[in-house]
Amino acid sequence: MGRSRVHLWFIGPAIILMMGLLILPVFVAAVLSFTDYNLGNPSFNWIGVENYDRLVSRSTYKKMFTASLTYVLLVVPISVALGLGAALLIASLRIGGELYKAVFFLPVMATLLAMAIVWEFALHPIVGVVNDILRSGCDVGWLHALLSGSWLGGDPLQSWYGHACAEDFPLWLGDKNYALGTIAFIGIWQGFGFNMVLYLAGLTSVPRELYQAAHMDGADSAWERFRLVTWPMLGPTNVFVVTISSIRSFQVFDTVEALTRGGPSKSTYVMVYAMFEKGVKQNLLGIGSAITIVFLGFVLILTLIQVYFVNRRVHYA
Amino acid sequence: MAGIVLRQVTKTYGTLRVLNGIDLDIADGEYLTLVGPSGCGKSTTLRIIAGLESQTTGDVEIDGRVVNEVRPSRRDLAMVFQSYALYPHLTVRQNLVTPLQLRDMNFWQRIPLLGYLAPGRRAKMSKIEDDVRKAAETLKIEPLLHRKPGQLSGGQRQRVALGRAMVRNPAAFLMDEPLSNLDAALRVHMRAELSELHRELGATFVYVTHDQAEALTMSDRMAVMMDGDILQLGPPDEVYEDPRDIRVAEFIGSPKMNILPGRGDSAGRITALGVAVEEALAVPSEGPLSVGFRPEHLHIQPADNGACFSGRLTYKENLGSDVFLHLAVEGIEGKAVIRAKPHEADFADVGEDVWFTGEVGMARVFGADGKRVALAEPQLMRKTS
Numbered sequence: 001m002g003r004s005r006v007h008l009w010f011i012g013p014a015i016i017l018m019m020g021l022l023i024l025p026v027f028v029a030a031v032l033s034f035t036d037y038n039l040g041n042p043s044f045n046w047i048g049v050e051n052y053d054r055l056v057s058r059s060t061y062k063k064m065f066t067a068s069l070t071y072v073l074l075v076v077p078i079s080v081a082l083g084l085g086a087a088l089l090i091a092s093l094r095i096g097g098e099l100y101k102a103v104f105f106l107p108v109m110a111t112l113l114a115m116a117i118v119w120e121f122a123l124h125p126i127v128g129v130v131n132d133i134l135r136s137g138c139d140v141g142w143l144h145a146l147l148s149g150s151w152l153g154g155d156p157l158q159s160w161y162g163h164a165c166a167e168d169f170p171l172w173l174g175d176k177n178y179a180l181g182t183i184a185f186i187g188i189w190q191g192f193g194f195n196m197v198l199y200l201a202g203l204t205s206v207p208r209e210l211y212q213a214a215h216m217d218g219a220d221s222a223w224e225r226f227r228l229v230t231w232p233m234l235g236p237t238n239v240f241v242v243t244i245s246s247i248r249s250f251q252v253f254d255t256v257e258a259l260t261r262g263g264p265s266k267s268t269y270v271m272v273y274a275m276f277e278k279g280v281k282q283n284l285l286g287i288g289s290a291i292t293i294v295f296l297g298f299v300l301i302l303t304l305i306q307v308y309f310v311n312r313r314v315h316y317a
Numbered sequence: 318m319a320g321i322v323l324r325q326v327t328k329t330y331g332t333l334r335v336l337n338g339i340d341l342d343i344a345d346g347e348y349l350t351l352v353g354p355s356g357c358g359k360s361t362t363l364r365i366i367a368g369l370e371s372q373t374t375g376d377v378e379i380d381g382r383v384v385n386e387v388r389p390s391r392r393d394l395a396m397v398f399q400s401y402a403l404y405p406h407l408t409v410r411q412n413l414v415t416p417l418q419l420r421d422m423n424f425w426q427r428i429p430l431l432g433y434l435a436p437g438r439r440a441k442m443s444k445i446e447d448d449v450r451k452a453a454e455t456l457k458i459e460p461l462l463h464r465k466p467g468q469l470s471g472g473q474r475q476r477v478a479l480g481r482a483m484v485r486n487p488a489a490f491l492m493d494e495p496l497s498n499l500d501a502a503l504r505v506h507m508r509a510e511l512s513e514l515h516r517e518l519g520a521t522f523v524y525v526t527h528d529q530a531e532a533l534t535m536s537d538r539m540a541v542m543m544d545g546d547i548l549q550l551g552p553p554d555e556v557y558e559d560p561r562d563i564r565v566a567e568f569i570g571s572p573k574m575n576i577l578p579g580r581g582d583s584a585g586r587i588t589a590l591g592v593a594v595e596e597a598l599a600v601p602s603e604g605p606l607s608v609g610f611r612p613e614h615l616h617i618q619p620a621d622n623g624a625c626f627s628g629r630l631t632y633k634e635n636l637g638s639d640v641f642l643h644l645a646v647e648g649i650e651g652k653a654v655i656r657a658k659p660h661e662a663d664f665a666d667v668g669e670d671v672w673f674t675g676e677v678g679m680a681r682v683f684g685a686d687g688k689r690v691a692l693a694e695p696q697l698m699r700k701t702s
Contacts, residue, residue: 207400207402209398209399209400209402210402210404212364212367212369212389212396212398212402213396213398213402213403213404213481215368215369215388215389215390216367216369216389216390216394216395216396216416217390217415217416217419217481218390218416218419218420219390219419220388220390224419228404228415229404232404232405232406232407233405233406235406
């Protein structure tokens with residue numbers, strides 16, 4: 001008498017789908033990362049860790065890691081702080097909160113590629129609205145004095161604004177010193193509304209009675225109550241928001257592809273764009289796969305950190 | 318230690334009026350209970366005393382000082398919440414330390430890590446540790462000091478919440494249904510502990526509950542609130558024996574008072590369910606009345622003597638020491654309940670008709686407006702009949 005095999009029919013489809021769509025591609029990428037396979041070639045050679053060796057030795061890939069990590073370190077703290085600040089302000093409103101929520105959430109819902117094109121126009125060095133506005137301030141005496149710091153007695157040419165008025169304003173996306181910062185700014189603009197919504201959800205789960213207890217205990221200032229109640233109670237939300245923001249920042253691609261294509265001089269050559277360029281545009285699947293595996297490694301580390309915090313540090317129930 | 322006085326306190330939310338001019342004088346060291354059904358305004362009253370909500374009009378005085386504009390923390394009150402509201406990320410010890418740090422230390426001394434460098438911190442901290450140890454000793458929670466609230470049982474959390482209130486040695490304790498999250502056995506136990514704690518501390522307690530049993534067992538005085546008014550304020554015995562309003566009569570006491578529809582006539586005689594009651598109105602007037610008897614003041618009779626009520630026995634609730642007889646009586650909604658000793662109820666079987674009478678002198682008579690109606694003195698009554 002054989003055991004019923006009906007359970008295989010229940011779990012089989014899920015396992016096949018998971019293997020076929022998730023595990024197998026990762027496995028294939030891992031295998032390809034040890035080869036010099038190019039798409040279209042009839043065969044490939046095993047080259048061991050040469051691809052990985054290139055990743056750590058070539059200056060292009062050093063620039064790639066620098067760009068990706070700088071982007072993450074710029075976007076994550078700022079978009080998390082802005083999201084929390086906006087959520088706290090909106091939660092304290094009696095009326096109008098819905099309007100602010102909608103406004104801040106708009107960039108999250110908008111198609112980033114389309115928004116990138118709008119930003120491209122706005123940031124155009126000559127006809128863009130950003131530089132137009134900045135330039136118009138140069139002719140207003142008091143504004144120029146205020147922004148250039150000359151009202152404090154400083155030399156206007158020493159300041160960023162005063163100098164830019166005299167020379168010209170940055171090319172933004174065309175200047176290797178500004179391009180990554182500009183891309184990061186767009187990333188923050190686009191992403192902090194999402195963090196705000198997560199924080200708003202987190203705030204609603206903080207019991208009202210804790211705030212009242214804090215009032216009774218003498219936490220008179222808003223800052224004291226934030227430190228005593230809000231911040232600790234948002235612990236689980238913080239971990240989630242930081243992880244999600246980090247992963248999303250590692251994944252940045254559409255703004256780079258639409259606005260800078262990795263340049264100028266690889267200053268915005270982030271990991272996912274490098275994958276796309278190597279693996280898709282240049283058909284170099286070997287090195288593309290190696291980048292992918294390193295990328296997955298970063299995401300895995302972030303996820304493990306999140307799991308650690310969720311289990312160990314911020315669980316109160 | 319301080320007395321608390323409320324003068325004509327009202328509260329409205331938009332057009333909704335939740336308190337209609339509360340006057341309350343709570344003596345120093347008194348255990349006063351605000352009791353009433355949910356939505357009666359008792360919690361709002363407590364929160365107005367605490368300063369967590371502001372009254373629409375009226376004054377709150379603590380220790381002779383009007384505190385209308387004073388922040389909650391400066392009123393020198395402590396509050397125990399229904400959910401305990403312990404800080405879940407802090408240990409029990411830190412929960413107890415927090416209110417003292419916030420009161421006694423300045424901004425610099427409270428900064429984490431850096432605060433250790435602030436002058437005067439060490440002396441203050443050792444005083445705080447002393448106070449915390451004392452409170453923990455009183456409440457017997459010393460073994461719990463290093464646990465977090467999530468690792469405690471309901472009763473332990475309750476005690477920690479009390480401890481957090483106690484450490485500051487406040488002028489008065491405000492308690493908002495502190496026992497309602499506990500199971501029945503623990504609730505009865507904590508009732509006794511709270512009363513004991515009150516005696517020990519000698520502080521003013523203002524206690525909010527919807528449970529009339531808690532109000533009756535624990536308080537020096539109780540204020541029965543309904544629909545934003547204090548209907549009656551007095552010691553538990555007095556409120557139970559001498560309810561001034563039919564709503565108080567029905568709310569206080571379990572099972573609740575039996576209300577029989579009746580009439581008064583121009584000679585002052587009273588009938589209930591058409592049967593003459595051996596009591597008379599002090600001021601005779603014709604009209605409908607409600608005649609109330611507590612379950613213990615109704616007695617079953619073996620036979621109809623002509624002056625009995627009757628009803629069909631639907632249920633015998635045996636509590637061991639007593640039996641509650643539930644009767645369907647024509648003319649009253651719900652069931653009439655009689656409290657009897659087991660041997661008195663022996664002969665009555667469910668489904669049978671039984672006769673019962675009200676104990677002489679124990680009728681509480683209410684007018685059509687729900688207010689108590691004065692009865693004639695017993696001597697006078699005999700003369701007239």
